[in-house]
Amino acid sequence: MKDNHEGFFERVYEVVRQVPYGRVTSYGAIARYLGTGRSARLVGWAMNSCHGLDDVPAHRVVNRNGVLTGKHHFPGSRLMEQLLENEGIVIRDDQVVDFNRHYWDPMRELPPL
């Protein structure tokens, strides 16, 4: 509880870590929650560094379209899809079915900064 914001990553990780089981969120939503808003790419960048962090369920983070954009970065070919389906989420054509229903908005669920 002191070096929380060593970098932008830690802040992203913190939000992703709070994503409940069986839920998904988007990069833009996290970015907006952090206040960066227009820098959703930074969130994706942070995920690039999330390799090795088991506390950061990157598979629960998709783009605003509900498409598993980062699935290509996961080991294997369909690990991300399997992880999501393992949580009860249905994936079809690399896309989350009923994304709106599984969507978890940090701004809506988490308290404001």
Add this chain to the structure above:
DNA sequence: CGATTGACCGAAG
């Protein structure tokens, strides 16, 4: 310190 990039988003052609 300058230039590049990156798992995005949104708009425009």
Add this chain to the structure above:
DNA sequence: CCTTCGGCCAATC
């Protein structure tokens, strides 16, 4: 509908 472009911000080369 699909492709292209710009922006925005931080980390990396």
